Amino acid sequence: MLRQVLQIGSRRSYSYKSVRRPNASAVSGARNQELQLEQKPASEPQAKGHDKISLSKQLRARILATGPITVAEYMREVLTNPQGGYYMSRDVFGREGDFITSPEISQIFGELVGVWLLNEWRKMGSPTPFQLVELGPGRGTLARDVLKVLTKFKLGAEFTMHMVEVSPYLSVAQAQRFCYKHETLPENSQLPHYQFGTTATGIKAYWHRQLEDVPPGFSLVLAHEFFDALPVHKLQLVNDLWQEVLIDVADVQESQSASQSQIPEFRYVMSKAQTPVSRLFKPVPQETRACLEYSLEAERHVDMLAKRLEQHGGIGLIMDYGHFGDKTDTFRGFKQHALHEPLLEPGTADLTADVDFRHIKHVAETNGHIHCCGPVQQGDFLERMQGSVRLEQLLAHALPENQDIIRSGYEVLTDAKQMGARFKFLAMFPAVLAAHLEKYPVAGFS
Ligand SMILES: C[S@@+](CC[C@H](N)C(=O)[O-])C[C@H]1O[C@@H](n2cnc3c(N)ncnc32)[C@H](O)[C@@H]1O
Known part of the structure; x- marks a missing residue:
């Protein structure tokens, strides 16, 4: 099945833009070049200096008035405050931005995620209609590449797309990535989505501020570098x-x-x-750390996701950098592709913390209704999904001057010394499927 899908993919009619060499700064220019060809979101202003000053002042005034705040409150304000929050009003990705993510480095990433979803969905009996949900879609590149696989394969299935995005600016960038038309609703619309659009192949796409607003239904849920942006408490x-x-x-x-x-x-x-x-924190039974980062928001999202998968069916795939309950202090900032002191100039740099996959797995499995696979390392997942086969196909069709960049992009994603080991994949399925998945093992995880 995987090979079949990959072969169909190789007869693609769409073209790939050339990409730059993926060292830290050059990689960021890679798929960024594509974005520059597209219209920049025009409806939202770029971040202004005074927003940043006011965010710092707001935080200061609040602390002086009510006392010290938690690291989680600080992180939430810095990243998503409507006035001056880091993600709210600009494109933070790529060479011009502060960091680069896997879907932006190579199309192979999104394609293999799309093939994986398709494969597992078919093993579940191709339930139709379904929802393709993405939490924190950034520039919309992963959603676009997954959509290409789903439409290329002509599923004959009805599906809708649901983006969970807090940033008005990025939601417009996402719509421009994979919709041919889109519209933002007035503030007072009372609908569970604030923006909607239609893709070139007629798929309806909706944007929601939170996962709670995504309609119930069988869902294929993706979260790439979403959980690391959720606020953490330091205990x-x-x-x-x-x-x-x-x-x-x-x-x-x-x-x-x-x-x-x-x-x-x-x-x-x-x-x-x-x-x-x-006071409320309950460490996992095997906890030995005396100092750790705990994300109540991550726990809330996993709990919600687990209930949704259990009640309405579906698959969750969490892809992020993280550990298995063995790191203590990972809260940090990123600015222009370098580490940045997180308490300096809030709102001007990304804030992040490694995802605790042991905790996520524990929360998902605790009520006994979810079956988790992984976490496995990104490099292993992509290789098991025959990423090398896809790479060879791309190279066979690429111009000679683009071959190095295509090859090195895949190497960045899979090499254990680069992104291959730090990034992990964790899959969630309804527990009723556990025996079925034993018989027909989940691709990419073993
Ligand atoms: C690190 S970026 C990852 C983007 C994309 N998934 C990628 O890998 O390129 C985090 C994304 O999550 C969004 N985001 C952050 N916090 C959020 C929240 N609480 N609710 C919804 N979206 C959020 C950001 O606006 C951004 O789109």
């Missing part, structure tokens, strides 16, 4: 009690010099008493 075990690391303003002298000397206006402090989250 520490002190005298056998979980306490929380908070963020306070730095003292006056420090903040006065901050504007000149790049000293953060904020600092970490330990909570004096237990916070609501540190």
Whole structure:
């Protein structure tokens, strides 16, 4: 089946833009070139300096008024505050931005994810209609590449697309990526989506602010580099009690010099008493760490996803960088492809924390209704999905001057020293399918 799909893919009529060599900065220019050919979203302004200043001021005023805030509150404000949040009003990806993601590096990534979804959906009896859901679609490149596979294969199935995106700016960029027409609804529309569009092949696409707003129904759910953007709480075990690391303003002298000397206006402090989250936190049974990052938001999303898959059927695929419950301190910023102090100039850099796959798996499996596969390393997944076969097909049809870049793009995705080992794939299925999946193992995971 996989080989069949890949072969059909090789007779594609669409063309691939040339890409640059994927070292950290050049890779970011790769599929970025395509975006530059498209119309920039015109309806939202680019981020302005004063938004950033006001975000810093807002945070400072809030802390001075009500006391130190959690790292999760800080991260949420910095990334998604409607005025000045990092993701809200600009394209942060690629060479001009702060980081590059796998779907932007090589089309092989999105194609193989599409083939995987198609394969597993067929094994489930091709339930129709279904919903293709993506959490945090960025520029919409993964959705576009998956859509190409689904339409190329002429499923004969009805499906709709549902993007869960908090950023007004990126939602427009996504629609421009894979819709031939789209429309944003007025604020007071009362509908569960705020934007809708139609693809060139007539598929309806909807944009939602949160997963709760996606209609019920059999869903194929993708989340690539979404969970790492969800806020984390930093917890520490002190005298056998979980306490929380908070963020306070730095003292006056420090903040006065901050504007000149790049000293953060904020600092970490330990909570004096237990916070609501540190009090409610339940570590997994095998936990040995005395200091960790805990994402209540990730837990909430996995719980919601699990209930949805259990009640209405479907598949979830979480792809992200992360660990299996063994890292303690991964909260960091990224700006222009370099690490950035997260408490400095909030809103001007991406904030992220590695995903705790052990916790996600534990939450998904706890109620006994979800069967998880993985996590497995990205390099292994792509190789098992015959990425090398697809690479050879692409090379056979590529212009000589593009061959190096196509080859090195795939190497970046799969090489254990680059993205191949740090990035992991975790799949979620309704537990009623466990025996079926034992008999017909899930592709890419073994
Ligand atoms: C790191 S980017 C990943 C983009 C894309 N999946 C990729 O790999 O290229 C995170 C995406 O999630 C969106 N996002 C972040 N927090 C969100 C939230 N709480 N709800 C919905 N979308 C969110 C951002 O706007 C952005 O589209």
